[in-house]
Amino acid sequence: MRVTQRAQRIEPFYVMEVAKAASTVAAQVAHTNSPMVFLNIGEPDFTAPPLVQEAAARAIRDGLSQYTPATGLPQLRECISAWYTSHFGVSVPAGRIVVTAGASAALQLACLALIEAGDEVLMPDPSYPCNRHFVSAAEGTAVLIPTTAAERFQLSADKVADAWNGHTRGVLLASPSNPTGTSIAPDELRRIHNVVSQHGGITLIDEIYLGLSHDAQYGQTALVLDDQIISINSFSKYFNMTGWRLGWMVVPEALVPVIERLAQNLFICPSTIAQYAALACFETASLAEFERRRAEFKARRDYFIPALKYLGLDVPVTPDGAFYAWANCRTACEKLGVSGSWDLAFTLMDRAHVAVTPGRDFGHADTHNFIRFSTANSMAQLHTAIDRLKVLLA
Numbered sequence: 001m002r003v004t005q006r007a008q009r010i011e012p013f014y015v016m017e018v019a020k021a022a023s024t025v026a027a028q029v030a031h032t033n034s035p036m037v038f039l040n041i042g043e044p045d046f047t048a049p050p051l052v053q054e055a056a057a058r059a060i061r062d063g064l065s066q067y068t069p070a071t072g073l074p075q076l077r078e079c080i081s082a083w084y085t086s087h088f089g090v091s092v093p094a095g096r097i098v099v100t101a102g103a104s105a106a107l108q109l110a111c112l113a114l115i116e117a118g119d120e121v122l123m124p125d126p127s128y129p130c131n132r133h134f135v136s137a138a139e140g141t142a143v144l145i146p147t148t149a150a151e152r153f154q155l156s157a158d159k160v161a162d163a164w165n166g167h168t169r170g171v172l173l174a175s176p177s178n179p180t181g182t183s184i185a186p187d188e189l190r191r192i193h194n195v196v197s198q199h200g201g202i203t204l205i206d207e208i209y210l211g212l213s214h215d216a217q218y219g220q221t222a223l224v225l226d227d228q229i230i231s232i233n234s235f236s237k238y239f240n241m242t243g244w245r246l247g248w249m250v251v252p253e254a255l256v257p258v259i260e261r262l263a264q265n266l267f268i269c270p271s272t273i274a275q276y277a278a279l280a281c282f283e284t285a286s287l288a289e290f291e292r293r294r295a296e297f298k299a300r301r302d303y304f305i306p307a308l309k310y311l312g313l314d315v316p317v318t319p320d321g322a323f324y325a326w327a328n329c330r331t332a333c334e335k336l337g338v339s340g341s342w343d344l345a346f347t348l349m350d351r352a353h354v355a356v357t358p359g360r361d362f363g364h365a366d367t368h369n370f371i372r373f374s375t376a377n378s379m380a381q382l383h384t385a386i387d388r389l390k391v392l393l394a
């Protein structure tokens, strides 16, 4: 069967290929004294807190399963708006918030609404792999710009200005980033947005990890800068609801009807049950639980990053958010006689039973020298992983 060029342009999501291989090895070692430790997938080991689970069960029992408006339940949009005020001290009217089937649907809607065939979108290398595919599914081209540790692996205003040409439509940023857990310094973000605005472009920023910020100097939403910025967010990470498929986007007022029209046609609405459940995320007890978990993520980071560095897996920029460690693995590769991060991931999987993600997914520049650890696993599992890596690398 002939498939489209569009579909052929989408590369495999290698994280998933590695995850498949890790599951196979995991099944083989499950009943040994060395079961697999999974530090490869970027999702919280926590699930939705009790009030959210109860709200979901209640919605099912009460038959609250009809379609909602395409932009989401009005009361959920209000809750998200209130959360921006209480958590970030910023006023974001509910009318500018569109609830979506995860950040993934929000990114698709934004790309379909704003990118014409042939448009170029600037993004950092390394960055979240699906982003370039959302752009390419909208017939645009993702332009990956290599970044350095000094830039916190983020774009700079100078690089955006240098790369801008007649085809450039805007920037797609993520702060904090996957795979690095590092954020854009607020002043740099302002400068980037100024460059973009001067060219009449779009600043699209993925803030899905913003709730999991560990450093006050970075933990502010880009929405404070300008109501023309498009911010993507989700219930997946801070709210621990990955499989519930719920997220949102904040868009300029004028874009709301456009996004609504696309959302009506493409998705009808996000999951109704998940939306009713998500209302309970904003109860005091749930918010307290999310903050307790955020502190736990920080404690894991504070243990894991120095331990990696001790093993020669240097993490050039300490993550200020999310739950990742982007580690330079060149020394480890030399020590184990493997040629780069792809082979190293399989070596660690086979010899230490520790699953990690090789850099390959995230870009092309220096990604063969990096592996990504996800610290979204229990402290006990992180200790086990370090003990096993020590045997190979110390």
Ligand SMILES: Cc1ncc(COP(=O)(O)O)c(C=O)c1O
Binding pocket: 042, 101, 102, 103, 104, 105, 128, 174, 177, 178, 206, 208, 233, 234, 235, 236, 242, 246, 247
């Ligand atoms: C940076 C980034 N954006 C978007 C997503 C997709 O999130 P969602 O589950 O909300 O679709 C992920 C998932 O890992 C991510 O890391």
